[in-house]
Amino acid sequence: MRFDHPNPWAPRQDLKVWLNGRLVPVAQAAINVFDHGLLYGDGVFEGLRAYGGRVFRLDRHLKRLEDGARAIRLELPMTRGEFVAAIGEAMQANGVGDGYIRLVVTRGVGYLGLTPARTANPSVFIIADQIELYPRELYEKGLEVVSASVMRNHPNALSPRIKSLNYLNNILAKIEAGDAGVLEAIMYNHMGFVSECTGDNIFLVRDGTVQTPPIHAGILEGITRNAAIELLRRRQVCVREMDLTRSDLYVADECFLTGTAAEVIPVTKIDGRPIGDGRPGAVTAQLMRDFRELVKQEQ
Ligand code: PMP
Numbered sequence: 001m002r003f004d005h006p007n008p009w010a011p012r013q014d015l016k017v018w019l020n021g022r023l024v025p026v027a028q029a030a031i032n033v034f035d036h037g038l039l040y041g042d043g044v045f046e047g048l049r050a051y052g053g054r055v056f057r058l059d060r061h062l063k064r065l066e067d068g069a070r071a072i073r074l075e076l077p078m079t080r081g082e083f084v085a086a087i088g089e090a091m092q093a094n095g096v097g098d099g100y101i102r103l104v105v106t107r108g109v110g111y112l113g114l115t116p117a118r119t120a121n122p123s124v125f126i127i128a129d130q131i132e133l134y135p136r137e138l139y140e141k142g143l144e145v146v147s148a149s150v151m152r153n154h155p156n157a158l159s160p161r162i163k164s165l166n167y168l169n170n171i172l173a174k175i176e177a178g179d180a181g182v183l184e185a186i187m188y189n190h191m192g193f194v195s196e197c198t199g200d201n202i203f204l205v206r207d208g209t210v211q212t213p214p215i216h217a218g219i220l221e222g223i224t225r226n227a228a229i230e231l232l233r234r235r236q237v238c239v240r241e242m243d244l245t246r247s248d249l250y251v252a253d254e255c256f257l258t259g260t261a262a263e264v265i266p267v268t269k270i271d272g273r274p275i276g277d278g279r280p281g282a283v284t285a286q287l288m289r290d291f292r293e294l295v296k297q298e299q
Contacts, residue, residue: 011129018090018126029125036119037106041166043122044068047260048101050091050128052299055101056260058084060223065103068162074107077122090128100131100261106165133199133261134183139288142268142280143257145197147246148173148185152195155218160195163220170198184257186249186270189218194244200259201225202267204244204252205283211248214241224258224291231290237283246271254281264288 017029037043046061055061062080069076078086087101103126110119134143150172153160170187177185177198186202189195194213196202201222203212210232215221232239249255253276255267264287266280 043106200257205254
């Protein structure tokens, strides 16, 4: 039994976690084994990013958290203002001005059995630290991705619009990426159309037009996705939200992913096929610069 297997990716020892109203040393930041977030993946979360001490589009993240909680009938135990204050405390306690913040709300401690009626209060915790999802050089060279065989959640089952604690199908897709020796995988929906990657939204560029799956394709409505659409349109680039097939990916001139942790990253190979000339394209490069500028402006 490997109960004490050392984890080389363990968080730094001096990290303090905001847990149910208190800042606790990471070693003591523990969740009860009867918490339904753990037992059933019953909860919602957000991944946020701070630039220069300010969280990028915090209100939109909190709105998505509120909508997700509502969709799973979880009554949030804190107001928006209280979340803002708690996030600030977690950032300050860990000296995070530029970094990544994970906010998690679980159904709370209950007992065995699915019913949320047997849980007491939702648990809330906030981790403020650093994240490097992809190595720096891939932002210049581009990322290689593969198509996953596991599909994205059917929107009528667990809606991908809800950023719930139930990420198992995305994890299975991520494992497929690992098996293929790459860092990310594209997931398709129940109709066979492109939905998104395991933790990022996806975009293509074809003949100067940017294409991305619509919300109804079963995707998370990414905050970075929406910022990218805004930035592209500001430059008069035509952005179309449309159903995309696997062959649309293969004939694209450019491809890129967006996400809070990833920001904007070019994709230069899909299923072993080079995209465009196999190097990040001009539309992607311009968007990456514009995104850097935007986060600076909104600081
Ligand atoms: N899709 C999925 C499945 C995600 O988990 C995320 C967040 N990591 C995204 C897309 C990107 O969303 P955002 O830009 O809001 O981080």
